[in-house]
Amino acid sequence: xxxxxAKVVDLLKAIETKDxxxxxxxxxxxxxxxxxxxxxxxxxxxxxxxxLPDGLAKVSTKRVFQDGDYVVAHSExxxxxxxxxxxxxxxxxxxxxxxxxxxxxxMPANPSGxxxxxxxxEIVDIDCTAANKLVARAFVENILMVGDLSRAEEFVxxxxxxxxxxxxxxxxxxxxxxxxxxxxEGVEVAYSKVHMVLGKGNFALVASGGRFNGNDVAFxxxxxxxxxxxxEHWDVVEEIPARDAWQNNNGKF
Numbered sequence: 001x002x003x004x005x006a007k008v009v010d011l012l013k014a015i016e017t018k019d020x021x022x023x024x025x026x027x028x029x030x031x032x033x034x035x036x037x038x039x040x041x042x043x044x045x046x047x048x049x050x051x052l053p054d055g056l057a058k059v060s061t062k063r064v065f066q067d068g069d070y071v072v073a074h075s076e077x078x079x080x081x082x083x084x085x086x087x088x089x090x091x092x093x094x095x096x097x098x099x100x101x102x103x104x105x106x107m108p109a110n111p112s113g114x115x116x117x118x119x120x121x122e123i124v125d126i127d128c129t130a131a132n133k134l135v136a137r138a139f140v141e142n143i144l145m146v147g148d149l150s151r152a153e154e155f156v157x158x159x160x161x162x163x164x165x166x167x168x169x170x171x172x173x174x175x176x177x178x179x180x181x182x183x184x185e186g187v188e189v190a191y192s193k194v195h196m197v198l199g200k201g202n203f204a205l206v207a208s209g210g211r212f213n214g215n216d217v218a219f220x221x222x223x224x225x226x227x228x229x230x231x232e233h234w235d236v237v238e239e240i241p242a243r244d245a246w247q248n249n250n251g252k253f
Contacts, residue, residue: 005064008071008089011096015049015077016057023049027095033248034100036241040248045099056080063121063222065200067129072198072205074222074234076117082106084116084236086205086220088198100196100207100253102220104236111169112162119164119232120224123201132225136204137197139230140221145191145208149176155230162224162232187213195253202226209240209253216240218252 001009007025014022023046031042038044056079063074073087083103090098109115125132139155152172163170168178182189188211196207208219217239224232240252 001064002066004066004071004091008073008087008096009061009064011089012061012073012075012077012087013059015052015079016059018049018052018054025094025096027092027097030097032098032250034098034250034252036246036248036250036252038247040250044248052079058082062117063203065123065198065203067198067200070198074117076106077103084234086207086222086236088196088205088207102207102218102236102238104238107166110163110166111174114162114164114170116164116166116234116236119162119234123203125226126201128225128228129199129201131228132202132223133197133199133204135225135228135230136199136206136221136223137194139223140191140194140206140208144189144219144221145194145210147179147189149179152176157226157229157231160226160231164232164234189213191219207253212237212239 010022011025026042026045028042033040033044038048058078059075061073061075065072069091071089075085077083077085083105085101085103088100089096106116135155143149143152156172158172161171163174168174191208191210194206194208198205202225205222210217210219217237220236222234223230
């Protein structure tokens with residue numbers, strides 16, 4: 001874990017510990033907040049943490065990686081209810097100046113017995129970072145965005161595809177089964193735009209906008225890749241609140 005990654009882990013842990021030294025990572029002059037439930041600026045985050053009753057919050061970061069000026073964290077955060085959360089922080093120099101996140105309540109194990117957060121954490125194949133990010137983006141844009149799984153094997157391993165989505169079982173056949181069931185039930189799953197692709201080694205995160213079951217949502221899909229193919233998938237889907245409920249004007253993305 002490098003310095004920026006470690007500092008982000010400490011910053012997230014400060015939600016639990018209220019460690020002011022860890023929170024000093026946030027730039028005092030410019031901090032752009034994309035969590036639409038939190039006011040903009042450094043005071044928004046610090047005010048949220050200060051408002052929490054002592055002992056309420058629990059934070060456990062499972063995965064963290066840096067991609068240029070961005071650091072991605074994948075955590076379990078419990079503030080009166082446990083959630084799987086992706087956080088993205090943008091650095092300028094030594095300080096964090098911008099933040100995005102996506103959160104979803106933890107659910108029972110999926111049909112293959114997996115959770116939203118378990119699985120491998122080791123980052124390897126650093127030299128494959130750029131290529132793996134391209135594969136992850138291509139899968140979202142050519143398969144999920146189109147809604148056609150016929151080309152999925154171009155991007156996903158036919159031998160090993162480990163699934164952490166709470167309603168989908170392992171394997172490409174599990175993915176096809178889920179999409180078929182959603183179509184039969186009239187559940188809309190529509191990816192419309194990829195906003196960000198970040199990665200390190202064998203992990204890549206794709207942040208997209210779209211609609212799910214009639215609601216505007218943010219899709220955060222993280223993939224683990226091996227030998228140029230996707231072999232594992234975690235995701236978080238969060239509904240984007242109505243505009244009049246926003247606590248800042250920066251938008252989800």
